[in-house]
Every structure is written in structure tokens, then in C-alpha cells.
Amino acid sequence: MDFGPARNSTLHTVDRWRKDGIYPLFPVITEAATTRARIRQQRSMHPGDAHTGDHPVSVFGSADYLGLARHPEVVEGAVEAARRFGTGTYAIQAVGGYTELHEALEEATAAWFGLPSALLFPTGMQANLGVLDSLAGPRDLVFTDRFNHQSIAMGVRLSGAGAHVFGHNDPEHLEKLLQQTLREGHTGRRLIMVDGLFSADGDIAPLVQIADLAERYNALLVVDEAHSAGALGPHGRGAAELLGVLDRVDVLTGTFSKAFASTGGFACAGPDIVHLFRHTANTYLLSLGLPPASVGAALAALTVLAREGTERRRRLDDNAQALRAGLREAGIGTAGSAAHVVVVPVGTMDRTARVARRLAERGLLVGPLLHPVVPAGGGRLRLGVCAEHTTDDLTHAVHLISAVLADEGGQR
Amino acid sequence: MDFGPARNSTLHTVDRWRKDGIYPLFPVITEAATTRARIRQQRSMHPGDAHTGDHPVSVFGSADYLGLARHPEVVEGAVEAARRFGTGTYAIQAVGGYTELHEALEEATAAWFGLPSALLFPTGMQANLGVLDSLAGPRDLVFTDRFNHQSIAMGVRLSGAGAHVFGHNDPEHLEKLLQQTLREGHTGRRLIMVDGLFSADGDIAPLVQIADLAERYNALLVVDEAHSAGALGPHGRGAAELLGVLDRVDVLTGTFSKAFASTGGFACAGPDIVHLFRHTANTYLLSLGLPPASVGAALAALTVLAREGTERRRRLDDNAQALRAGLREAGIGTAGSAAHVVVVPVGTMDRTARVARRLAERGLLVGPLLHPVVPAGGGRLRLGVCAEHTTDDLTHAVHLISAVLADEGGQR
Numbered sequence: 001m002d003f004g005p006a007r008n009s010t011l012h013t014v015d016r017w018r019k020d021g022i023y024p025l026f027p028v029i030t031e032a033a034t035t036r037a038r039i040r041q042q043r044s045m046h047p048g049d050a051h052t053g054d055h056p057v058s059v060f061g062s063a064d065y066l067g068l069a070r071h072p073e074v075v076e077g078a079v080e081a082a083r084r085f086g087t088g089t090y091a092i093q094a095v096g097g098y099t100e101l102h103e104a105l106e107e108a109t110a111a112w113f114g115l116p117s118a119l120l121f122p123t124g125m126q127a128n129l130g131v132l133d134s135l136a137g138p139r140d141l142v143f144t145d146r147f148n149h150q151s152i153a154m155g156v157r158l159s160g161a162g163a164h165v166f167g168h169n170d171p172e173h174l175e176k177l178l179q180q181t182l183r184e185g186h187t188g189r190r191l192i193m194v195d196g197l198f199s200a201d202g203d204i205a206p207l208v209q210i211a212d213l214a215e216r217y218n219a220l221l222v223v224d225e226a227h228s229a230g231a232l233g234p235h236g237r238g239a240a241e242l243l244g245v246l247d248r249v250d251v252l253t254g255t256f257s258k259a260f261a262s263t264g265g266f267a268c269a270g271p272d273i274v275h276l277f278r279h280t281a282n283t284y285l286l287s288l289g290l291p292p293a294s295v296g297a298a299l300a301a302l303t304v305l306a307r308e309g310t311e312r313r314r315r316l317d318d319n320a321q322a323l324r325a326g327l328r329e330a331g332i333g334t335a336g337s338a339a340h341v342v343v344v345p346v347g348t349m350d351r352t353a354r355v356a357r358r359l360a361e362r363g364l365l366v367g368p369l370l371h372p373v374v375p376a377g378g379g380r381l382r383l384g385v386c387a388e389h390t391t392d393d394l395t396h397a398v399h400l401i402s403a404v405l406a407d408e409g410g411q412r
Numbered sequence: 413m414d415f416g417p418a419r420n421s422t423l424h425t426v427d428r429w430r431k432d433g434i435y436p437l438f439p440v441i442t443e444a445a446t447t448r449a450r451i452r453q454q455r456s457m458h459p460g461d462a463h464t465g466d467h468p469v470s471v472f473g474s475a476d477y478l479g480l481a482r483h484p485e486v487v488e489g490a491v492e493a494a495r496r497f498g499t500g501t502y503a504i505q506a507v508g509g510y511t512e513l514h515e516a517l518e519e520a521t522a523a524w525f526g527l528p529s530a531l532l533f534p535t536g537m538q539a540n541l542g543v544l545d546s547l548a549g550p551r552d553l554v555f556t557d558r559f560n561h562q563s564i565a566m567g568v569r570l571s572g573a574g575a576h577v578f579g580h581n582d583p584e585h586l587e588k589l590l591q592q593t594l595r596e597g598h599t600g601r602r603l604i605m606v607d608g609l610f611s612a613d614g615d616i617a618p619l620v621q622i623a624d625l626a627e628r629y630n631a632l633l634v635v636d637e638a639h640s641a642g643a644l645g646p647h648g649r650g651a652a653e654l655l656g657v658l659d660r661v662d663v664l665t666g667t668f669s670k671a672f673a674s675t676g677g678f679a680c681a682g683p684d685i686v687h688l689f690r691h692t693a694n695t696y697l698l699s700l701g702l703p704p705a706s707v708g709a710a711l712a713a714l715t716v717l718a719r720e721g722t723e724r725r726r727r728l729d730d731n732a733q734a735l736r737a738g739l740r741e742a743g744i745g746t747a748g749s750a751a752h753v754v755v756v757p758v759g760t761m762d763r764t765a766r767v768a769r770r771l772a773e774r775g776l777l778v779g780p781l782l783h784p785v786v787p788a789g790g791g792r793l794r795l796g797v798c799a800e801h802t803t804d805d806l807t808h809a810v811h812l813i814s815a816v817l818a819d820e821g822g823q824r
Contacts, residue, residue: 001684001688003547003692004549007546007688007692010691010692011687011692024507025691026506026690027510028510029497029511029512030511030512032497032498032511037508045687045690047528047529059508061503061507061508062502063502064498064500064502069499069500070499074499075494075495078490078499079491079494082487082490082494083491085444086476086481086482086487087482087490087674087709088481088668088674088675090481090670091474092779093438095439095473095779095780095794096441096471096474098440098441099441099444100442122675123534125538125698125699126535126538134419149698151694151698154694157569158569158570257500257501257502257700261500262499263501263534263700263702263703275423275457276419276423278457279426280415280422280423286561286562286563286785287535287536288535291674291675291703293703293705293706294703294705294706297500367504367507368507373698384502
């Protein structure tokens with residue numbers, strides 16, 4: 001079938017990887033511990049394509065940054081919730097799908113961030129879609145970093161608002177766009193939305209400058225802390241806390257599916273804005289709430305982190321610094337990586353696929369970042385550091401990346 | 413804050429309900445069994461608003477149609493999966509979030525429907541968004557029933573395709589629109605998408621006529637079986653199976669969060685289309701996969717239903733017929749309700765809110781359907797029948813609805 005040029009080209013690339021034996025996607029996890037797994041690599045996802053047998057890998061492709069996904073208290077939180085409230089909620093939250101556990105997790109989430117109110121979305125993606133669709137409309141403008149997570153661009157499209165895309169972490173460009181729209185006499189609402197920690201780049205948004213601009217130009221500031229909530233800042237409140245501007249953020253979105261060891265999304269804001277989302281955001285109102293097990297796991301994770309968060313964040317930061325230093329010493333660049341998401345530029349899509357495939361074959365599971373998530377030619381490996389990685393894990397990862405890149409003629 | 417006329421008006425209505433003591437939304441579930449729960453009704457969702465104490469209700473607002481949400485095998489399926497693979501997946505499915513359980517549920521889902529391939533989305537909403545965004549683009553046209561679930565209109569907006577909305581269950585109108593676009597020389601792809609069972613109306617799409625039109629006008633046919641999968645058709649394959657046209661459906665979407673007693677969405681189709689979704693659908697690729705507990709619950713539910721599905725569907729159908737007959741005998745209209753979703757028209761938004769609130773106070777939990785889910789003035793109660801409802805449950809529900817409507821001066 002003809003699916004249009006962009007999609008045809010993606011499918012053509014996938015097909016070439018299959019023929020060349022370098023399809024790097026959808027390894028099947030057959031066993032999993034926090035930083036260890038067994039995987040079966042696939043020739044491709046075509047039915048009938050033979051698998052290889054499974055083999056052990058060291059996991060560096062995970063967003064379980066604080067290492068809680070198999071913590072006994074977190075697992076028991078999930079188990080108890082499923083036993084108490086069943087395996088789903090079976091009604092939208094407004095009419096019978098909102099349990100005491102959901103209420104408790106809303107309160108615990110708001111309390112975690114020290115913000116007035118919170119509500120839970122079924123996924124982080126639906127949180128971003130809902131926030132944008134509720135706060136912005138065709139008369140409004142959204143100013144968005146060009147490397148923001150794709151869910152933000154999708155939310156802008158859904159909302160019908162005008163999109164103004166500024167250069168990555170470039171507040172000067174943002175200010176030019178804000179000035180330009182003022183000169184053009186725009187009178188609707190203005191929103192600025194950025195990722196706190198960029199998941200495909202590993203760098204942190206210049207939130208001080210951006211908060212200044214939001215104030216100066218009377219724009220609402222929305223920060224997606226998906227990869228930073230729990231993991232960055234003195235209390236694990238994210239990039240905005242780390243940079244001292246959390247009280248200047250109007251809406252904070254995020255997910256329980258990374259440092260908080262569960263699944264699902266959330267938005268925190270003042271009571272009026274949360275009230276708005278609760279009664280008008282389609283991705284909240286018209287999609288089922290989180291299953292009890294996910295709510296129970298997230299609640300338990302917040303409890304564990306209230307006790308062990310500081311220590312786990314310290315280990316995460318130590319590991320991230322050690323990994324970046326180890327790669328640097330091995331002559332491997334990590335672009336702008338500044339925290340626990342460490343990015344290794346590789347080059348073309350085929351080269352990135354091949355390197356990721358070879359790494360997995362040799363025992364290291366990392367995420368290849370491919371077009372259209374990153375620009376064509378900007379293929380990279382994405383390493384998610386975990387507080388539970390040992391020094392040996394880090395050394396092993398650097399060694400393997402170094403060896404596989406050398407086989408490929410070095411880093412590009 | 414000024415959120416624009418439509419949103420301001422919704423918030424104003426919610427505020428009036430709060431003042432009048434008829435806010436019917438977000439009852440807090442404090443205990444739950446299959447057809448029984450305890451709820452705390454809320455004055456509103458404003459922080460600081462006092463709750464009432466909790467009290468028992470009979471549950472008629474659930475989509476756990478086959479009564480499996482607390483089935484011991486299903487709960488154990490969730491528990492075992494969480495113990496084995498942890499409380500989340502921590503990477504997108506393409507790069508480390510795809511476990512053996514996800515693979516098994518894809519296969520079991522495709523096998524359930526007798527279709528070649530399937531893939532899992534984090535929510536049913538994201539399944540519809542992803543299918544439309546991947547299959548349609550700005551050069552394409554989507555023909556959509558005006559009472560389709562809102563996620564379908566959102567998917568069309570995301571895709572950039574042209575939307576042609578036809579009258580509810582009106583194949584003649586659909587054909588006129590198809591002819592018109594042919595006359596206008598449109599050359600892109602055409603998609604027809606409908607709900608199998610309409611969740612706010614209770615009626616079933618005329619899929620034979622629609623499949624004929626899809627063939628005649630060379631359009632892809634997509635059917636959302638969210639409320640019908642598992643529950644309708646000789647093998648529980650949904651409305652398309654019931655009407656004998658499953659082999660003429662190009663893409664079937666649905667959710668595990670209703671008859672399949674878990675959470676999450678899916679799409680079934682031929683291998684080429686599933687391959688396309690897997691490598692190009694943003695709502696699939698860029699959002700985490702289902703947590704292991706949800707996958708385990710859905711797998712267990714499919715196993716239970718392979719054994720007990722026919723019997724459970726028979727009881728569901730008997731109960732649905734008995735409820736409709738009981739309401740009819742009590743002089744209460746159920747509009748076009750034809751299956752296990754039974755709709756009772758009530759009238760204005762305020763009246764619908766008040767009736768739902770009073771019913772909950774007197775021990776019956778039903779879903780009020782309010783604007784913008786239904787047209788203004790078209791407020792209604794939505795009753796979800798369950799295979800586990802007893803004759804007493806049904807009699808009790810009819811009695812309470814009848815009494816509360818009488819207090820309000822009868823049905824409008």
C-alpha cells in the first residue's frame with residue numbers, strides 16, 4: 001500500500017534493516033530485574049521472522065532512574081490495590097472510576113511538588129494533550145522549543161492554537177517571537193511550553209530566562225518534567241526546582257512512568273486551572289483513569305522516595321557524572337548531556353541502528369534514537385542512568401560502546 | 413481566569429451544581445465489588461468542600477460488562493505479571509518496553525478476533541488517535557458518524573485529514589458525502605470510521621450497509637469496538653461479527669478496559685497496516701506500553717472468556733433485555749438502546765445532574781451523560797449492564813429510576 005512519502009520511506013528503512021540483519025527495535029524482554037534483563041532480538045516484527053534465542057543484557061535503556069520498578073514495597077503497592085479495587089476502573093473518573101486511591105495519589109502528587117492541586121491522566125502523553133487542548137484554542141499562541149517531546153506538538157495541533165517554534169534552549173529567539181506577536185497585535189492567551197529535561201538531548205531548559213520572559217510577556221509557563229520529576233532538584237521536584245523557579249511555573253506536567261516507577265501522567269497547577277482540566281480536558285474526561293495497580297505502585301513509590309529519595313538521587317547523579325566522565329575519557333562525545341539522560345551521537349539512521357543492534361548482541365541494551373524523533377543524520381544512542389547501576393555496570397557500558405563504535409570506524 | 417466562552421460556560425454550570433447541591437460528578441469509590449460499591453459523594457471537587465460520609469450503591473455505571481474485574485484469575489494475572497516484570501515498562505515498546513507478555517497479548521488479541529495481527533496502545537483513546545494519524549493525512553478524507561466517540565474527531569484533527577461528518581447511523585447521508593467528494597475529484601485515501609456500539613446512545617452501527625459503501629467507494633473501513641468487543645457476537649468479536657461483516661473491516665480498534673477487564677487499547681488489522689502503525693504511529697511509538705499488570709489481567713481475562721464467554725454473554729444479553737423491558741413497563745423510554753448500554757433520556761443538563769445525584773444518594777450509581785458528550789438538552793443516564801447483575805438488581809434499578817424521575821415530574 002502507498003502510505004505517502006514520509007511513511008513509505010520509514011517502512012523502506014525498516015525493511016532494509018531487516019535484510020541487513022540490523023533491525024534494532026522491539027527486543028522482547030523475557031526476564032527483567034532493575035539493571036539486568038534477558039532479551040530475544042528479532043529479525044523484524046514481520047510475523048514468521050525467526051527470533052534469536054534470548055541472552056542477558058545490562059540495561060541502560062530504561063527510565064526507571066531511581067531503580068524502584070521492582071522494589072518490593074512498590075510491587076506490593078500494586079498488588080494490594082489490584083486486590084482491593086480490581087484490575088481496572090470501568091468508568092471514566094467523573095462517573096465511577098475515581099477511587100479513594102486516585103484521590104490519595106492526586107493529593108500525594110501535589111504535595112510532592114509543593115503545588116496546590118494535581119490531577120491524574122492515563123498517560124503522560126494525554127497529560128500534555130489535555131493541558132494544551134484545555135488551555136489553548138484557535139485564538140491563542142503556544143511558544144514551544146523545537147526539541148520538545150512530540151506530544152507537545154500534537155497537543156498544539158489538537159488545540160488549534162498557533163504554534164511558534166523557537167530554537168532549542170534559545171531564549172533570545174523565544175523573545176523575538178514573543179515581541180513579533182505583540183507587534184502584530186495578538187490579543188489571545190500566550191503559553192510557553194518546554195521540557196524540563198530534554199529526553200532526546202539530555203540537556204536542561206534555561207528555565208530562569210524562560211520564566212523571566214513568561215512574566216515580561218504575560219504568558220503562562222508550562223513545564224513538562226517527565227524525565228526530571230523525582231530525579232532532579234533537592235526534593236526531586238524536577239528541573240524547575242533545580243533552577244529555583246518552581247513557584248513561577250503555572251502548570252507542571254509529568255509522568256509516573258519514569259522515576260516514580262509506575263505508569264500514567266499528571267498535571268499540577270493552581271486550583272482554578274486544575275478545575276478547568278478536570279471539567280474540560282477530553283483526554284482526562286473521556287479516557288479511563290489509571291488502573292488501581294498503577295495508582296498503588298505510584299503511591300508506594302512516593303512513600304519510598306520520601307524516605308530514600310535524597311540518597312537515591314545522589315547515587316543517580318554520581319552515576320550520571322561517572323558515565324559521562326568515562327565516555328569522555330574513552331573519547332566518546334555526549335553532546336549537551338547534563339544529567340541522567342546521556343546521549344551519544346552516532347550519525348546516520350543505518351549506522352545508529354547497526355550500533356544499537358551490535359550493542360544488544362554484545363550485552364548492552366540502549367535506546368537508539370532515530371528519525372523522526374531526532375533529525376535525519378542526528379541518530380544517537382540514549383542511555384538512561386539508574387541509581388542502582390554499579391561502577392562495574394558503568395565501566396562495562398563504556399567499554400562496549402567504545403568497542404562497537406571502534407568497529408564502525410569511530411564516533412561521527 | 414477567562415477560558416473562552418465554551419469553557420467558561422461549562423465551569424459556570426459546574427459552579428451552579430455545587431451551589432444547588434446537585435454536583436453529580438466524581439463520586440469517590442471507597443469500596444468496590446463487581447456490582448456493588450460504597451461511594452462518598454462530593455459537594456464539588458473544590459479543595460475544602462466537605463464530603464458526605466460513604467454509603468452503599470448498586471453499580472450500573474460500569475463497563476465491566478462481563479463481570480471479570482474482580483475475578484480471582486484475572487486479579488492473579490495482574491499480580492503475577494507485576495511480580496515478574498515490575499510495575500511499569502520504563503522504555504517505549506520499541507527499545508526495551510516490549511515484554512514476552514506484550515507479545516503474547518498481541519497474539520491472543522489477534523486470535524480473539526480471528527484477524528491477522530494486532531498491536532497494543534496505552535489507551536483506547538490513543539489507539540484511535542494513532543490509527544487515524546497513521547492512516548490519514550492532509551490529502552485524505554475521513555467519513556465519521558456524528559455520534560462517534562470524541563477520540564475519533566480528535567484523531568481526525570491530529571491527522572490533518574478532511575472530516576466529513578454524516579448523520580448518526582445514516583448510510584444514505586454517508587453515500588451522498590462519498591459521491592460528492594468523488595465528483596469534486598478527490599484522489600487521496602478515504603476512510604470510514606464508526607463505533608460498533610455507540611457508547612452514549614446504546615445503538616449499533618448499520619455495518620452491512622457501511623461495509624457495502626466502503627467497498628463501492630474504495631474506502632478503508634475502521635470500526636471502534638470499544639464497547640462491543642468481548643460482549644457482542646457469537647464469539648464476542650463485536651458488532652461487526654454480530655452483523656456478519658468482520659471480514660470486511662480493515663482496522664478494528666478497541667480497549668481492554670471494558671469487557672476484557674483491564675486497561676489499554678488495541679488495533680487489529682492485516683500485517684501491512686499493523687506494521688505501519690508499529691513504525692509510524694506516534695501515540696504508539698512515543699508513549700509507554702501497558703504496565704505488566706494490565707497485560708497480565710487482559711491475558712487472564714481472555715483465558716477466562718475462552719471458557720465462560722458464551723455463558724457470560726448470554727447472561728449479559730438476558731439482563732440487558734430484562735432491564736429495557738422493565739424500564740419500558742415502568743413507562744421509561746430508552747431511546748435506541750439495543751444492547752448492554754441502556755440510555756435513559758432525561759432532558760436539560762441541570763435536570764440530568766439532579767437525577768443522577770439523587771439516584772446516587774438513594775443507592776444507584778449510573779453515569780450522567782452531559783454536554784458536550786451529548787447535545788445540550790439531550791442529557792441522559794447511561795446504564796451499563798453486567799452479566800453479574802441479578803434480577804433483584806435490575807428490579808431495584810428500575811424502581812429507583814422510576815421514583816426519582818417521578819419526583820422530577822417524569823421523563824422528558
